[in-house]
Amino acid sequence: MTWPQVARKDFEDAVRSKMVWGIIAVFVGFVGFVLLVAIGTTDTSDATGDAALSLTANFGQLFVPLVALIAGYLAIVGERRSGSLRVLLSYPHSRRDVVVGKLVGRSAVIATTLAVGSAASMLLVALLVDAPSLGNAAGLLASFVLFGAGFTGLAVGISAGVRTRGKAMALAIGSLLVFLFVWDAAAAGVHATVTGSLPGLRVEPWYFLLKRLSPFGAFRALADGFVQGQVSPFVRMGLEQLPKGTTPEQLALPNRVAGPLPFYLSDWFAVLTLAAWGLVPGVVGYLRFRRSDL
């Protein structure tokens, strides 16, 4: 069991690459920019810290997976191509140590980056607008970190499972596109197939489960608890047949399903979903990596 050594090396290498600092700078810079635009275009007297938090959550929804995929997709295949994997494996590290170490190392990198980046962003919110509730800020930060860890796991899993950088990149981009454009539409499609109609305002609870199995869905489910209103999907297909003038209140989950919420629509289930995204692709990637020639 030498994975802690691999993780430590990976963390140090990433910090040295300045990638971490670049990501933090872009994150904070972008949040600051969005806030300034929002302040400039709205009546400042209405602006609240919690509304600004919601803005941060919406922005983070695209930023976090992008950053995690970029930071992780070369974790193993990059070393495979450069030949440093040959050196690493000539010491008493097993291939499992390499995959676990990379998973932990890169997750630590992403978690640190997001924690520092979103803490700084929230400080910016507090300075420019108004202090958000501390509980909400901490909750959103934790959601970001989990979301990031889920995508890091996916990226490292991809990186372990393929032999070339090109394939790793194609799979990373492809998976992001599937989550953004295909997943929710597919969930609506399943609903249409099973029930004969597209989902409306009142829906079977399992339809929401399908949506929440995507890391985006799970993140939104978690983040919704910490921001004003809802974190809206990045791409709306308009496949849910909602009556005109539906209020945000009517869209709240408890108002759309009959009876008490099933366990799989609870927050902790969303936490488990993100954890699974962090682990399952890593396992699949390892099983491929274990068998293959360098």
Add this chain to the structure above:
Amino acid sequence: MSVMAAIRTNGLTKRYRGGLLGTDVTAVDGLDLVVEEGEVFGFLGPNGAGKSTTIDVLLDYARPTAGTAEVLGHDAQAESTAVSERVGVLPEGYGLYDRLTGRRNLEFAIDWRGADDDPDRLLDRVGLDVDDAARPVGDYSKGMTQRVALAMALVGDPDLLVLDEPSSGLDPNGIRLLREIVREQAAQGTTVFFSSHVLSQVEAVCDRVGILRDGELVAEDTVEGLREAAGASSTLELTMAEPPAADLVGGEGVSEVEVRENRLRVTCTDSRAKARVVADLVDRGHDLVDVGSESASLEELFAVYTGERPDEGDAGADERTRDAEVVA
């Protein structure tokens, strides 16, 4: 108890699939190889002969199609971490961590092996000075990188050193240093497995050699035997002021003389004959414009060992090992 071999392969075969349209490539074909503990074994063969594939299997970078490989008594596949605890490796096509300094790369290696080596002493041994060691490896020349990698292989005083083309990128000083290190390690009882496509590199440090061609071991010999075989087809090229006669030179150790205009091409069965031929000509007052010498190429060596004629116009004639390389 029988003496444990440092490396033992039985019918080792590695075939790479060619994909949908490609053809399968057999990189190593039924290799039976035994390297005894404590010897310096030269693994000689042209590029593409299967040397690195064999090493890849020994280090579990690649999995054999058939056959088995054992390193220090451990199965190379099932017990690969036990193998890597006791084997120092300078792999082919390796890369170091470019953003980290040479010293930091080495410190990681020491940490990974759980050794207590002094990084400064190792850097000194491979001839990398302290200022260079403090710079990121990304700024290094190939030779400097090779020195760090060699230091990393020596960490923890391994029982077996596997060096795959270790002289590539090294200047003559580096090559001399490499030889010293190999000899020092061997003197301490370390087994050294040294692969190279350059005859002189192997000849200089090894006790025994195995010659690989097209994935098969074509010969195994002591280094004295190899030297004789190599001497068996070294040539001397003499440029004379006047067009010479073919019977101008001869005697013991000369097997063939060929005249091309005012040049003489003398094939020797013993490389010592070359000096005698030149001395004879000078003594007899002949005007020598130029003297060139070539030792046997690998292809010619194969011919000596297998009894085949080297293919004319193929690698044999063109890829003669230059004397400069031998001197280096």
